[in-house]
Each structure stands twice: as structure tokens, then as C-alpha cells.
Amino acid sequence: MTVELNFQDSGGEGTPLIVVHGLLGSADNWRSHVKQWQEQRRVIAVDLRNHGRSPHADGMSYGEMAEDLLALMDRLGIDRAHLLGHSMGGKVVISLARMTPQRVASLIVADIAPQKYGHGHDAVFAGLRNLQRGRPENRREADALLAEHVEERGTRLFLATNLERDAEGMLALRVGLDQIETGYEEIMQAPAGEGAFDGPVLVLRGGRSHYVPDSALPALREVLPTAEVVTLQDAGHWLHAEQPEAFQAKVNAFLSALSA
Template sequence: MSVELNYHDTGGEGTPLVVVHGLLGSADNWRSHVKQWQARRRVVAVDLRNHGRSPHAEGMSYREMAADLLALMDRLAIDKAHLLGHSMGGKVVISLARLSPQRVASLIVADIAPQAYGHGHDAIFAGLRHLQRGNPANRREADELLAEHVEERPVRLFLATNLERAESGGLALRIGLDQIEAGYPDIMQAPAGESAFDGPVLVLRGGKSHYVPDSALANLRDVLPNSRLVTLEEAGHWLHADQPEAFQAAVEEFLDSLEA
């Protein structure tokens, strides 16, 4: 059963651009990009299940998350959309494109390949659990709790975007951490679907990221045969934050080439 996702819709004409965040992210992470893109097109930024302001629900398979996204498109009367997904969100949009290709005008896949990955978030989950138990009164305390497990400050700042003011007056996580942890093995799997998506695809990868190595490109082109690869050399995995202007420009150039 699909979840009724939270979203932000800028309104506007033409084929919408639907933006899907990665693991432990939210639509809020994309506000500055949405502000730029909305000047030229309708943009819908989505919170996936157990993330942002969307409901918490069991199950984190790509088939389930793609179904949620398709249900939102139906609710908004979007017949066809350009889909942009980062990391886990990239696997969600690839899944939707493989399962319902007639609903996808194009894909923009940011720093992820259509394959299974090894588990690598143990410290992050440990930090979030420690934060949860610590009931921080403010963001300084929250950062200190996270720092006992997560060394990198940029990662801690990203994780802190999931904090909200609790009824008790302190800070609490708004994500469905239980459901995300239980569904983590599915999150690490390849996207859903069996067939290739032969529509237009832009794959953006960070030159300093290990998520889309050259060894993954053959499989990527099997699944997304009409893909164009662009490497943002100075960016890591959060390439839209590391090189925002270059990221925005690449997306706009790609979409303009389809609408010319």
C-alpha cells in the first residue's frame, strides 16, 4: 500500500521536474536548487516515506518507494515528468522508469549506479540512535552527541537537518529511524525492475566520490542505454551541495536539450 508523500510544488507550465532526495535527506535539502529551477519550469520536491514530513511506514524496497512516487504523480495529475534523484533517490527514479517508462520524460541520476552496494552507514545509525537517547536541548548538544560516532562535521550538519522541535521543548528526529534501519538491506539493493529504460538520461557523478566508479559504467549503460555521463571533478557524493552552480547548469543544459 502506497504512502501519501509530503511534497512542495512550485506550480507552472510544461513537463514538471520531480526531485527526489537520498537516504536521510529531504525535500528541504533542495530548496536553493528549486528556487533556481522554478524560474523556468514547474518543480515538485518530494519527501520519501520515513523522511522529511512524509508518513512513517514499514518497507523501504525500491518497488514500494517507486509506487509512492507514482501515486503522488497521479494525485497531482502529472502524466509525465522529468525525474531527478540523488543517491537512494536515484535508485527510486530508475525503478519508476523501469516499471512505468511511459510516465517518465527523462531521468537525471545523481551519483548512484543501478547496482547493489555494501553496507556503510553503521556509524551514522549509531550516531542517530545516540542522539535520540540523549534528548538534546539544542543543536550544539545534538552535534556533540552525533560527534561521538560521526567524525565528519559536514555529515553531522546534514544529519542535523532531520531535527525538529519536540513537544518537550528539546530536539527530536523527524525521520522514521526504526523503519529506515529495518529496511536498510533493501536500500542497499539494486533498483527494482528487470528491463532497461531507453529514454534520455543524464548521469552526474562526483569526481571525488566512489559511488559511480568506471567499473560500474558497463552495468549502468545496460540499464540506462541512452545515458550521458557528466563528472563534476571537484565534487564528492553530495555533488549538488559541493558544486551547486555546475550541478544546476548541467541539469538545465540537459533539460533544454530535450525541449529544444
């Protein structure tokens, strides 16, 4: 059963760009990019199920998340769209492109390959559970609770974007943490669908990230045979946040070439 996703729509004409965040992210993380892109095109940033302001629901498979996104396109009357996905969101848009290629004008995949990954979020989940139990009153307390398990300050700041005040005035997580943890094995899997998507594809990877090594490129090209692979040398996994101007420039050049 599909989930009615929360979204932010800039409005405008032409083929829209739909932006899909990664694990434990949200549409809010993309505000600065959306502000730039909306000057040129309609941009829709979504919250996936169990993230942001979207409903919580069991199931985190890529087939289910792609169906959620397709249902949103139907609801908005969007026949075709450019799809941009980061990390987990990248697997979602690859899944949709494989399942319904006629609905996809192009793909922009940010720092993920269409393959299965190993577990790597144990400390993050432990930190979020610690935060839940601690019931912090302010962001300083929240950061201290996360820091007991998550050493990297940048990661803690990213996780803290999921905090909001509850009815009692305490800081609480808005993500469906139970559903995400239960579905974590599904999140680590390869994208849904079969075969290759042969439409236009841009793959952006971070030079300091381990998510899309050169060894992954042959398998990537089996699924995305037309992919242009671009490396942002001084960026890690959160390349859109670490190298925002370079990220913007590559996306703009790719989309502009398609409409030329």
C-alpha cells in the first residue's frame, strides 16, 4: 500500500525536477539547492516514507518507496520528470526508472551504486535510540546524547535535523525509527526492478567517499549504461552539502544539455 508523501513544490512550467533525499534525511536538507534550481525549472522535493513530514509505515523496500514516488507523480499530474536521488534516494529513483522508464526524463544519482551494501549505521541507530530515551530539552542536550555513540560532529548535526518539539515541549525525532530499523536490511539491498535504464544519467560521486569506488563501475554500467560518472574530488558522501557549488554546476550543465 502506497504512502501519500509530503512534498515541497516550487511551481513552474516544463518537465519538473524531483529531488529525493537519503537515509535519515528530508526535503528540508535540499532547501538551498531548490532555491537555486527553481529559478530555472519546477522543483519538487519529497519526504520519503518514515522521513520528514511523511507518514510512518511498515516496509522500506525500494519497490515500495518507488511506488510511493510514482503515486505522488500521478497525484500531481506529472507524466515525466527528471529524478535526482542521493544515497538511499538514489536507489529509489533508479528503481522507479527500471520499473517505469517511460515516466523518467533523466536520472541524477548522487553517491550511490545500484548494488547491495553492508551494514554501517549501528552507531547512528544507537545514538538516535539514546536520544529518544534521554528526552532532551534543547539541542545542546540532544547533541550530547548523540555524541555518546556518534563521534563525527557533522553527522550529529545532520541527524539533529530530524528533531522537533513534541506536545510536552521536549525535542523528539520525527522519523519512523522503528520502521527504518526494521526495514534496514531492505535499505541495504540493490534497487528494485530489472534490466537497464537507457535514458540520460548523471552519476556524481565524492572523491573521499567509499560508496562508488572504481570497482563498482562495471556493475553500475550494467544498470545505467549511458551514465556519465563525475567525481567531485574534495567531497565525501554528502557531496551536495560539502561541495554545493560544484554539485549545482554539474546538475545544471547536465539538465541544460538535455533541453538544448
